[in-house]
Amino acid sequence: MSLTSRLAALRGLFSGRSLLIGTPYLWLLLFFLLPFLIVLRISFAEMDGARVSDLFTYANNELFMKLKLQNFATIFQDDLYWSTYAQSLMYAGATTLVCLFIGYPFAYFMARSPSSVQPLLLMGVMLPFWTSFLLRVYAWKGLLDADTGWVGLFLKALHLDQLLLAVGLIPAEGQFMYSPFSLLLGMVYTYLPFMILPLFGTLSKLDLRLLEAAQDLGATPWQAFWRVTVPLSRGGIVAGAMLVFIPCVGEYVIPELLGGPETLMIGRVLWDEFFANNDWPMASSVAVVMVLLIIVPLAIFNRNQSKGAGQ
Structure with missing residues (x-):
């Protein structure tokens, strides 16, 4: 690809229409999806004194991942x-x-x-x-x-x-x-x-x-x-x-x-x-389940609405 084509593609990426559409998505990513991912990460951890434990540990050239599912099991039980x-x-x-x-x-x-x-x-x-x-x-x-x-x-x-x-x-x-x-x-x-x-x-x-x-x-x-x-x-x-x-x-x-x-x-x-x-991991697990209880029915409803509108 020539330099002119790259510059044209770059200008198209930062055009007014792209910025207008991309700004709300960026806002949702930074202030909705990212905090939810942080809460989701804490829900699989455990309290290590006054801090939340790490999910990933590296030792002896090996990467270990430890996910604690007990919090979610407690919610269901x-x-x-x-x-x-x-x-x-x-x-x-x-x-x-x-x-x-x-x-x-x-x-x-x-x-x-x-x-x-x-x-x-x-x-x-x-x-x-x-x-x-x-x-x-x-x-x-x-x-x-x-x-x-x-x-x-x-x-x-x-x-x-x-x-x-x-x-x-x-x-x-x-x-x-x-x-x-x-x-x-x-x-x-x-x-x-x-x-x-x-x-x-x-x-x-x-x-x-x-x-x-x-x-x-x-x-x-x-x-x-x-x-x-x-x-x-x-x-x-x-x-x-x-x-x-x-x-x-x-x-x-x-x-x-x-x-x-x-x-x-x-x-x-x-x-x-x-x-x-x-108990931050337990609270985060409760929050994750609450979000899923709301998001999943809404997603199914919106999908059915879209299908109905398409027909």
């Missing part, structure tokens, strides 16, 4: 970890469904509002982000107090604590804190904007002429909504569900501040393994 994984997935799924139930009508209303009002509504959705996440979650401890918090007093005045007790969301009447109810409430409050924003972006681009055509063909407004609006907003639903579900699975702060002993989630287990037990 101990019911505590599996129950924690299941509970994390259950709370994350419930939070996603509640956020979708609340966020879809809200996003639909925003998308159908006059264009002059939409920026104000968007600001209202994003306004909580102007305050510290930790402070917003911690504030619910006072709001849900049955004696002093106005939310707790309101729920108690409506006798909703009896209903929550009947369905098992609180341990006793008037005790809203440190319960599955307070955990779900805190997670829904925190992650609801992540559901509303993708839905709003999808619904605001919906062609209203399709709804008019459906009604001209005899569909009622409710039928037009289910058969036209909801299918066309599936992309926003999937994006919002992933933005809510994935961080909820590994959530630590909300279960620690608002959850009780019966609301043990994988984020709290990770914290205990890392800092209370100082």
